[in-house]
Amino acid sequence: TQLLEQSPQFLSIQEGENLTVYCNSSSVFSSLQWYRQEPGEGPVLLVTVVTGGEVKKLKRLTFQFGDARKDSSLHITAAQPGDTGLYLCAPQGGGSNYKLTFGKGTLLTVNP
């Protein structure tokens, strides 16, 4: 059974600060997706990382896939109130190419 952990569970920061959240597993992934969920809405896909060591940037968000493909991080530069939400990672691995298991997420609050 794959153990999936996201940290921190909660994060409250001031506008303009930088932050990093993490997704770690006991298993090797073939790929990993990050989603953001705003209050009252469903999760929305931010990025998919596929290659070990891969770094992808989406405006102020930087996503990194670990070299060993067992972990990933999301770094936000100069956070804004609009970044507030639940950040979920969803690794994909093994033979189940159509099912995703989601982490419990990091709930980020960016205060003005």
Added chain:
Amino acid sequence: NAGVTQTPKFRVLKTGQSMTLLCAQDMNHEYMYWYRQDPGMGLRLIHYSVGEGTTAKGEVPDGYNVSRLKKQNFLLGLESAAPSQTSVYFCASSATTVYGYTFGSGTRLTVV
């Protein structure tokens, strides 16, 4: 706008009542999923479908049934609602998981 539509958005049921949640997608996606989201538990897969006429059990299938008679629709049924089924239910669809899921905006169900 293209996407996943869930109905209803809110519902209150009495213990023992039945209901059906409807999910419709207009993206011609093969795969569809039902998740429930509870505080501290994250998103948990209830049932999923890999194509019209097919269904399969996920992580927490007990007390739920599903049907996928048409490719664009995925129905989730509760035959005899229990307070433990109080949750927010999300439907999602995907062409393949590599391209990520598209989620609906959720149904908030309360069983009293």
